Amino acid sequence: MSKQSFLLEIGLEEMPARFVTDAMNQLGDNVEAWLKENRLAYEKVERFSTPRRLALVIHDLDQKQNDIVEEAKGPSKKIAQDSDGNWTKAAIGFSKGQGASVDDLFFKELKGEEYVFVKKHIEGKSTKELFAADLKEVITGLNFPKNMKWGTHQLRYVRPIKWIVALLGNEVIPFEITDVNTDKKTWGHRFLGNDTVIEKPEEYREKLLGEYVIVDPVERKDAIRKQIERLAASEAWNIPIDEELLEEVNNLVEYPTVLNGAFDERFLSVPSDVLITSMREHQRYFPVLNEEGELLPYFVTVRNGDHRHLENVQKGNEKVLRARLADAEFFYNEDLKQPLESGLNRLETIVYHKDLGSIGDKVRRVKDLASVIGNKIGLDDETSKNVDRAAHLSKADLVTHMVGEFPELEGRMGEVYALKAGEKAEVAKAIYEHYLPKQAGDNPPETVEGAVVSIADKIDTVVTSFGIGLIPTGSQDPHGLRRQTAGVVQTLLSHGWKLNLLDLFEEAIHLTEKRGLLKRSLEAVSEDLGEFLKLRIKFLLQDQGVRYDVVDSVLNADLGKIQEIFQKAKFLMNEVTSSDFKKIVEAFSRVTNIAKKAQNDELQIDESLFEKEEERNLYTLTKEVEERFTKHLQQGEIVEAYGELTALEPAIHAYFDNIMVMDENEAVKANRLSQMNETSRLITSFAEFQAIVFHGDE
Numbered sequence: 188m189s190k191q192s193f194l195l196e197i198g199l200e201e202m203p204a205r206f207v208t209d210a211m212n213q214l215g216d217n218v219e220a221w222l223k224e225n226r227l228a229y230e231k232v233e234r235f236s237t238p239r240r241l242a243l244v245i246h247d248l249d250q251k252q253n254d255i256v257e258e259a260k261g262p263s264k265k266i267a268q269d270s271d272g273n274w275t276k277a278a279i280g281f282s283k284g285q286g287a288s289v290d291d292l293f294f295k296e297l298k299g300e301e302y303v304f305v306k307k308h309i310e311g312k313s314t315k316e317l318f319a320a321d322l323k324e325v326i327t328g329l330n331f332p333k334n335m336k337w338g339t340h341q342l343r344y345v346r347p348i349k350w351i352v353a354l355l356g357n358e359v360i361p362f363e364i365t366d367v368n369t370d371k372k373t374w375g376h377r378f379l380g381n382d383t384v385i386e387k388p389e390e391y392r393e394k395l396l397g398e399y400v401i402v403d404p405v406e407r408k409d410a411i412r413k414q415i416e417r418l419a420a421s422e423a424w425n426i427p428i429d430e431e432l433l434e435e436v437n438n439l440v441e442y443p444t445v446l447n448g449a450f451d452e453r454f455l456s457v458p459s460d461v462l463i464t465s466m467r468e469h470q471r472y473f474p475v476l477n478e479e480g481e482l483l484p485y486f487v488t489v490r491n492g493d494h495r496h497l498e499n500v501q502k503g504n505e506k507v508l509r510a511r512l513a514d515a516e517f518f519y520n521e522d523l524k525q526p527l528e529s530g531l532n533r534l535e536t537i538v539y540h541k542d543l544g545s546i547g548d549k550v551r552r553v554k555d556l557a558s559v560i561g562n563k564i565g566l567d568d569e570t571s572k573n574v575d576r577a578a579h580l581s582k583a584d585l586v587t588h589m590v591g592e593f594p595e596l597e598g599r600m601g602e603v604y605a606l607k608a609g610e611k612a613e614v615a616k617a618i619y620e621h622y623l624p625k626q627a628g629d630n631p632p633e634t635v636e637g638a639v640v641s642i643a644d645k646i647d648t649v650v651t652s653f654g655i656g657l658i659p660t661g662s663q664d665p666h667g668l669r670r671q672t673a674g675v676v677q678t679l680l681s682h683g684w685k686l687n688l689l690d691l692f693e694e695a696i697h698l699t700e701k702r703g704l705l706k707r708s709l710e711a712v713s714e715d716l717g718e719f720l721k722l723r724i725k726f727l728l729q730d731q732g733v734r735y736d737v738v739d740s741v742l743n744a745d746l747g748k749i750q751e752i753f754q755k756a757k758f759l760m761n762e763v764t765s766s767d768f769k770k771i772v773e774a775f776s777r778v779t780n781i782a783k784k785a786q787n788d789e790l791q792i793d794e795s796l797f798e799k800e801e802e803r804n805l806y807t808l809t810k811e812v813e814e815r816f817t818k819h820l821q822q823g824e825i826v827e828a829y830g831e832l833t834a835l836e837p838a839i840h841a842y843f844d845n846i847m848v849m850d851e852n853e854a855v856k857a858n859r860l861s862q863m864n865e866t867s868r869l870i871t872s873f874a875e876f877q878a879i880v881f882h883g884d885e
Contacts, residue, residue, distance in 0.1 A: 189250050191356040193318070194388035196235075196242035196373055197326060198350035204238065204438035206331055206345055208404065211236035215243055217325055225317050226252045235392075235402040237441040239377070242352075242402060244388045252311025259285050264294055264301040278303055318360045322353060327364060340365040350374060357387050375400050376441050379492060399442040399493065408437040411489055414445035415473065418487065422447075425476040426487055429467065436471050440491035447475070448505045452484045454512045457519050458603050464593050465515045470508055518588035526608040527601065530586040537585070542655045543704055546582050549647065552698060554578040557643035559694050564684050566635070570613075573636045577617035580605060581640055584618070598622040624674045631678040638678050642691070645671040650695035653712050653719070654705045672723045679749045685823065689747030692716045720746050728756050737763065740878040743871060754825045755874060762829075769881055774839040775832075775870045776877040781848055782867035785860040792865060796858040801845045805838045809866050816869065832873055835866070 195218070202210065215234040222229060222245070230247035261267060267278035274289045282289050287305045294301045327342060334343035342365055353360040353369040362369055371384045375398020383394050392402055401407040412428060419426040437443070454462060459474075459482040466472035466486055475485040486508060490500050535547040543549070557578045561571050584590050584601035602619035606612065613636050620637025621644050623629055632638040649668050652658070659668050679686060696712055699705055705712065721742060728738045733756045741755045762768045797803050812831045819828035848863060850856040870876065 190230075190247040191250055191314070192388040193245040193248050193314075193356075194242070194352055194354040194385060194391050195322070195326075196240055196350075196352040196391070197348060198240050198352075198374060199344075199348055200346040201238045202346050202438075203333075204435045206333075207236050207238060207241075207438040208434065210329060210331060210345065211241050211404070213329055214241050214326075217328065218243060218245070221321065221325055222248075225321075226255070226311070227314060227317070228253075233403075236404050236438070237400060237402060237407075238439060239349075239374075239441065240400075240402070242391070244391055246389075248314060248355075250315075251313045252317070254311050255309050257307045257309060258295075258304050259307050260297075261285075261292070261303040261305065264303060267292070267303040281305070315355055315358070315360060318353065318355060319362060322360060323362045323364055326351075338365070352385060354385060354388055374398075376492070379442065401442060404437060407440070407443060408433060411437060411440075411443045411445060414443070415487060418445055418447060423478075424483065424485070425478055425480070426473055427476065428473065432467055432471065432473065436489045439471065440489055442492060444490045444492060444494055444497070445487060446490055446497050446501055446504075447485055447487045448501045448508070449485050450505065450508055450512055454516055455482065455484060457512070457516050458600075460596060460599050460603075461515050461519060461589060461593070462512060464596055465511050466508065468593065468595070469511050470504070472504075472508070514592070515589070518592055522587045522589055522600070522604060523607060527580055527583045527587075527604040527610070528608065530583045531580075533586040534582055540651075540655070542706065543651050546585065548702075550579065550582050552647045552651070552695075552702070553581065553640065553643045555698055556647055556691075556695055557639050559698075560639050560643055560686065560691065563686055563691075564639075566639070570635055573611060573613045573617065574639045576610070577614045577621065577636050578640045578643065580610070580614065581618055581621050581644065624677055626670065627673075631674065631681040635682070638682050642675050642678055645675045646691055646695050649675075649719075650692055650712070650716065651699055651704060653716055654696065654699050654707060656706060658715060658719070668719075669723060669726075672720065673727055676723065676727060676749055680753055683750065685748070685750050687745065687747035688720065688749055689717065689745070691747075692720075717746060724749070724752060728753070731756075733757075733760055734763070736878050736880040740874040740876060743875040750823065751820070751825070754823065758825050758829065759874065759879075763879065771833055771836050772876045772879050772881075774836040777843055778839055778863055779867045779870060779875070779877050782860070782863040784849075785864040786857075792861050793858050796855055798855065799846055801838070801842045802859070802862065805835070805842045805866065806862060808835060808838050809869060813869050816873075820872070828873060832870060835870075839866075 195214075197214075211234050215232055219232055228249045229245050231245075233244045233246070235242040235244070261281035262277045267275055267281070269275055274292070278292060279289055281303065282292055282305060285305050285307055287307070291305050292303050293305070295304050296302075327344070329345075331345040334345060335347075336343055337347040348365055348367050350373065351364060351367055351369045352371060352373050353362070354371060359369050359371060371386065372382050373385055373395065374380070374382050375395060380395075380398030380400060383398055385391055385394055395402045401410065411433065415426050415428060418424070462482060463474045466474055470486075470488065473487040475483045475487060477483055486504075488504055490497070492500075531547070531550075534550060535545050537546045538544075539546045539549045554575060557574050558571070561574050566574065580601065584597060584604060587600055587604065589600045590597050598619045598621065602615045605615035605618055613634060616634050617632070617636035617640050620632035620634060621640040623632050623637070623641060632641045648666065648671050652666055652668055657666060657668075659666075664670075675688065679688065693713065696705070696709060696716075700709060724746065725738050725742060728741075729735065737756055737759045740759065741752050744752055744755070746752070792806065794803070794806065797806070812834055816828050816831040819825075819831060846859070848856065848859045850859065
C-alpha cells in the first residue's frame with residue numbers, strides 16, 4: 188500500500204505559555220488514538236508547538252484503511268431453518284440485511300448451540316475521506332484549562348484560530364472552523380517572518396525555520412540552553428537553569444535569542460531570594476551567580492527574535508527590572524520597620540477557614556500539637572522552647588508586604604525577618620522549614636525544630652479539614668491534603684522518629700474537638716483518616732518502586748508505624764529475588780490460609796491434645812521465636828526479626844507433611860486450628876506473606 192505524509196497545523200493567537208505543551212501532547216495523543224481506531228498504519232508522529240501554533244506531521248501514512256472481513260451472527264439454526272431444512276424468513280431477512288444471500292450463510296456452534304453466520308467484506312475507506320469527515324472534530328475536541336469565544340462563533344477555544352494547514356501529501360483536506368478554511372499557507376514569526384506555502388509535509392520544519400520559527404519545542408529549548416551555557420562560559424558566570432522557568436520561556440518564543448543585562452548593585456542589599464523571585468516571576472529572567480553561588484547584579488533573558496538591535500532590547504529590560512527591584516526594595520525596607528512579631532495581631536483578623544477560625548487560631552493549634560510531638564520524641568527544654576517560639580511566629584510573615592507581593596516567599600521571609608529581629612537561628616530556620624516539603628521532590632526539614640513544627644502544621648491542616656468534611660475525592664484535592672500527608676510521612680522517615688502517625692492524628696482530633704470545631708463524629712473522622720493514610724502510604728511506596736504485592740503485604744501492620752512499614756517494604760523488595768524466599772512464603776501462607784478457618788473461641792492451645800511430635804516442635808519453636816522476634820521488631824531490627832521468623836519454615840513444612848489439621852476428632856481439630864491461629868498471628872505481625880505473587884522462575 189502506498190504511503191503519504193500528513194501535516195496538520197492550527198494557527199492561533201498567542202496561547203498562555205503554561206497551556207502550550209499540554210495542548211501539543213493532547214493533540215498528538217488524540218490523533219494517534221484516532222489513527223488506531225481507524226486502522227491507519229503509519230511510521231511515526233512528530234509533534235510541534237510554539238505560542239502561535241499546534242502542529243504534527245504523520246510520516247508514511249497509509250492512503251486507505253485495510254479491507255477487513257467480519258463474521259456477522261444471525262439467529263439460531265432452529266429459527267433460521269424449518270424442519271425440512273429450508274431457510275426461514277428470519278434467515279432470508281438476516282442475509283439481506285448484511286448485503287448477502289442465503290447462499291453465503293453458514294453455521295457455527297456457540298455454547299452448545301448452532302447459529303447462522305455470514306462473512307462481510309468491508310472495504311477500507313481512503314485516508315483523505317476519513318480526515319475530511321473527522322479531523323474538524325478532533326481539533327475542536329481539544330480541552331484547555333481556560334477557553335474563550337470570539338466574534339459571533341459558538342466555538343470555545345484556547346485562543347482564536349487564525350489559519351489551518353491540513354495537507355495530505357500535496358493535497359489539502361477541505362474543511363473549515365470558525366470561517367477559517369484549510370489551506371497550504373502558514374505564517375512565520377510575527378515580526379521577522381512572512382506567510383509561506385507548504386507544498387508537502389516533509390518540508391514543514393525547514394520552511395518555518397526560513398521564516399524565523401523553530402517549530403520543534405525540544406530543539407527550541409535546546410537552543411536556549413546552549414546559548415545560556417555559552418554566555419556563562421564567556422563571562423565566567425554561573426547561570427542556574429530553572430527547568431520550570433525554561434519550559435515557560437520556551438513557550439513564549441518562536442525564535443529565541445539569549446541576551447543579558449545589569450541592575451544597580453545597591454539592590455543586592457535586598458535578600459537574594461527576593462531579587463531572584465522578582466526576576467523570575469515578574470520578568471521571566473534567569474539570575475546570574477558567581478562561582479560561590481552569590482547573586483551578581485546581572486540577569487539573563489530570552490528575546491523572541493534575532494540578534495538585531497539587542498542593545499535596545501537590553502536597555503528596555505533593564506529599565507523594567509529597575510522598577511521591579513525598586514518595589515521589592517521598598518517592601519523589604521518597610522517590613523524591617525517593625526519586628527516580625529508585630530504582625531501576629533493581624534493574623535487574628537485573617538480568616539483561615541470560616542469553620543476553623545483565623546490564622547491566629549491555627550497558630551495556637553499548631554503550638555499545642557507541636558508540644559505534644561516534642562514530648563513524644565523527648566526534646567530537651569531548650570529545643571522545646573525553640574519549637575514553641577517557631578510555631579508562635581510561623582505564620583507572622585504572611586502579613587508582610589513582601590509575602591503579600593510574592594506569596595511563594597512565605598517562610599523564607601519569616602526566616603529573614605526573624606533573624607533581623609534577633610530571634611535565635613534555630614527558630615528562624617524552623618519558620619522557613621515548617622513549610623517543607625512544599626511539593627514532590629522537595630527535601631523535608633533538616634532541623635528538629637523545623638520538622639516538629641512542619642509535622643504539627645500539616646497534621647492540623649489534614650485533621651481539621653477532615654473534621655469539617657473537606658475530604659479529597661477522586662482527583663480533587665483543593666487543600667493539598669494528599670501532599671501535606673505525604674510531607675508528614677517523608678519528614679518522619681527522614682528523622683527516623685518512631686512516632687505513631689495514627690496516634691498523632693488522634694491527638695489532633697481531640698485537640699480539635701476541645702475547641703468545638705468538629706462537625707463530624709470522632710469515630711467517622713478517625714476512620715476516614717485511617718483509610719486516607721493507607722492510600723497515601725500505598726502511593727508513596729509504589730512511587731519508590733515497591734511492587735504492588737509487597738505493598739499489600741506490609742499494609743496489614745499498624746498504619747501509624749511509618750518507619751516500620753517502609754523498612755519492611757524495602758527489606759521484602761530485596762528478599763523477593765532470593766532463592767529461598769518462595770519456599771518461606773509458601774510455608775507462611777499455608778499457616779495463614781488455614782488459620783482463617785479457626786473460630787474466635789479457639790484461642791487456647793491444649794498441649795495434652797498434641798498427638799504427634801511435629802505439633803509439639805512447632806508449638807515450642809513458635810514460643811521461642813515469638814519472644815526474640817517481638818524484641819527485634821520493637822527495636823526496629825527488621826532483618827533480625829525476619830530472620831527469627833524464617834526459623835519456623837522447616838517446622839511448618841514438617842508439620843503439614845505429617846499432620847492433618849482438619850482431623851475427624853473435633854477437639855483435636857480445634858486445638859490444631861488454635862495452634863495455626865497463634866502461629867499465623869506471629870507471622871502476619873510482620874507481613875501478609877500470602878499477598879506476595881510469584882511469576883515464572885521467581
